[in-house]
Amino acid sequence: MSKCYLLGAGASYGSRDSIPEGQRPPMGEYLFVDGWDSGLLRKEHFNPLFREVKRYAGIDGQVIDEGELEFNSEIFLKELDEEFSLLQIASQYQSLDDLDESEEVKQLQEHLRNRPEIEDDGIYERLENDSFPEEVKSDYISNLIQLKEMALSLSYYYFYEIFRQYSKEYYPKRDNYTNLANHVHTTNSTVLSLNYDIMFEKAIKSENLDYVYKGHPYSFYVGPRHRSESISLIKLHGSINWMNPFSMIEFGNGQPFHQRVKFIHSNSVQTKCEYIDNHEVESMDYEQLVHRSGGIYEPALIPPFEGRKDYEKVQAYDKIWSSAGHFLENTDELVVIGSRISPQDSKLIELIDTNMEKDSTITLVCGSSSNEIQTRLSDRFDHLNIETDCLRFGEYMDSLTGT
Numbered sequence: 067m068s069k070c071y072l073l074g075a076g077a078s079y080g081s082r083d084s085i086p087e088g089q090r091p092p093m094g095e096y097l098f099v100d101g102w103d104s105g106l107l108r109k110e111h112f113n114p115l116f117r118e119v120k121r122y123a124g125i126d127g128q129v130i131d132e133g134e135l136e137f138n139s140e141i142f143l144k145e146l147d148e149e150f151s152l153l154q155i156a157s158q159y160q161s162l163d164d165l166d167e168s169e170e171v172k173q174l175q176e177h178l179r180n181r182p183e184i185e186d187d188g189i190y191e192r193l194e195n196d197s198f199p200e201e202v203k204s205d206y207i208s209n210l211i212q213l214k215e216m217a218l219s220l221s222y223y224y225f226y227e228i229f230r231q232y233s234k235e236y237y238p239k240r241d242n243y244t245n246l247a248n249h250v251h252t253t254n255s256t257v258l259s260l261n262y263d264i265m266f267e268k269a270i271k272s273e274n275l276d277y278v279y280k281g282h283p284y285s286f287y288v289g290p291r292h293r294s295e296s297i298s299l300i301k302l303h304g305s306i307n308w309m310n311p312f313s314m315i316e317f318g319n320g321q322p323f324h325q326r327v328k329f330i331h332s333n334s335v336q337t338k339c340e341y342i343d344n345h346e347v348e349s350m351d352y353e354q355l356v357h358r359s360g361g362i363y364e365p366a367l368i369p370p371f372e373g374r375k376d377y378e379k380v381q382a383y384d385k386i387w388s389s390a391g392h393f394l395e396n397t398d399e400l401v402v403i404g405s406r407i408s409p410q411d412s413k414l415i416e417l418i419d420t421n422m423e424k425d426s427t428i429t430l431v432c433g434s435s436s437n438e439i440q441t442r443l444s445d446r447f448d449h450l451n452i453e454t455d456c457l458r459f460g461e462y463m464d465s466l467t468g469t
Contacts, residue, residue: 070397071250073259073266076404076432078232080459081265082241091232091263094370097225098135106227107135111323111353114213115220118146140372140410143221147374150214150331157207212328218369219330226306226365227352229263233306234348236265243269245463246403247297251275256298256393260405260414262306262367264344270297271344279305279341281389300390302383302414303375307347308366309355310337310380326356330364336381339366372410387417394421403431403459406439415446424449431462 078091092100098119101107107116120126122142123134238244247270250257259266270277276296301308312335342350355363366380377383394400400422407414418428428443428450430436436454444452456462 068393068397069253069255069399069401070393071246071255071257072400072402072405073257073261074403074405074407074432075261077243077259077459078261078263078265078404080404080433081236081243081269082239083460089232089235091229091265094139095136097139097228098137099132100228101224102129102132102135104228104231106224112220112224114216114324115224118142118214118217122146138372140370143218143370144372144374146214146218147371150211150218153207153211153214157211215331216324216328219327219332220324221369222330222365222367223327223352223355225262225367225369226355229261229306230347230351233263233265233268233344236263236268238269238272241269242459242463244273245467247273247275249463249466250297256280256300256397258300258302258390258393260303261301262304264305264307264347267299267307267344270299280393281386298393300386300393302368302386302390303370304365304367304380304383306365306367307342307344308382309340309342310364310366311340312337312362312364323353323356326362333364334379339380339382372408373412375413377413387413391417391421394418395423397422397426399427399429401429401431401462402439403462404433406432406435407443409442409446418450419447422447422450425451427451427453430454431456431459433457 075091075093079093080090098107101112106112107119119135119142120129122145123137125134129135243266246257247266249255251273257266267277277299278296280298280300312333355365366382368375368377368380368383377387394417400418407418409415422428428447430439430443430452432439432454434457436457440452440454443450456465
């Protein structure tokens with residue numbers, strides 16, 4: 067049996083104890099605060115997304131304080147996706163009362179009626195008006211569908227750019243990530259990661275080690291060493307250096323940025339997911355993904371849509387998750403660093419529940435949230451031992467090295 071590590075956003079956040087607060091990758095509640103501070107969210111390309119962010123936060127007009135943008139990004143994107151889905155359904159009917167009485171639609175209807183909204187949008191009053199003229203409804207809902215789909219599609223490029231910048235600015239210097247890389251290599255452990263960034267990959271390479279993206283059908287292998295000597299890395303939600311390539315014809319040659327990407331969220335065309343060299347990714351901003359010769363790159367990410375993550379959109383993820391299950395079957399300890407494993411992470415919870423043997427151990431290294439997570443997971447995984455020996459990443463690494 068072996069040890070397996072699960073890295074969440076808190077691992078990259080705590081990769082080096084001495085990093086100033088403003089240079090740490092953002093946690094979920096600060097993803098749009100970070101984009102506001104850096105100016106990314108205010109770029110014209112992201113206007114449709116920014117509009118939905120402000121609407122969700124209840125901001126009518128200009129952002130006065132960055133604290134207004136501090137909220138759970140997963141819930142925001144999940145609800146935006148729900149609204150998009152309901153609008154698609156509503157576009158087929160004269161009024162909401164005509165909608166099919168399925169349980170899913172009832173839930174979407176309830177969400178639509180209860181969601182706070184800025185007055186000038188008026189979507190709920192318009193959609194619930196029994197005398198809503200068909201010709202007006204058609205144009206109105208069609209425009210809303212396009213705007214919301216565009217906002218959802220832009221989120222792929224927004225997250226790519228956020229984590230590209232932090233990956234680019236990360237320089238491994240004998241920190242928690244480099245220490246973990248050496249430990250994992252020495253003990254032949256496996257690493258599962260929920261992170262989009264390539265900070266851990268850079269830490270591995272800085273120690274003259276190699277890694278292989280296990281489970282990916284195209285088996286991305288990075289380094290000259292034999293595969294058996296490389297660190298096994300499984301990225302469950304994708305990576306900023308994974309891309310789906312599409313031709314210009316499929317996504318509109320010569321159109322503005324937001325028009326070219328507007329169907330990305332709904333796109334289900336399967337392509338051969340490409341690996342982009344880390345150095346190339348660091349120099350390739352989000353605009354270059356879209357305005358490149360030969361076509362457009364779609365970041366092969368699973369965006370944080372709480373409870374509505376689409377794992378079938380990119381074909382590669384079926385084998386990636388199967389590979390993760392195989393490693394967990396042979397693991398007697400899963401060390402969770404910086405992930406809350408929230409109740410909404412149903413696929414991850416099922417992965418752990420289904421594959422880890424009885425009396426195996428989950429060790430939590432999740433900061434001040436460790437005790438709360440321990441209580442919650444103990445109720446969910448009654449066949450596993452849940453422990454919290456160390457609270458912080460650096461403390462845990464010190465315990466391994468005896469320092």
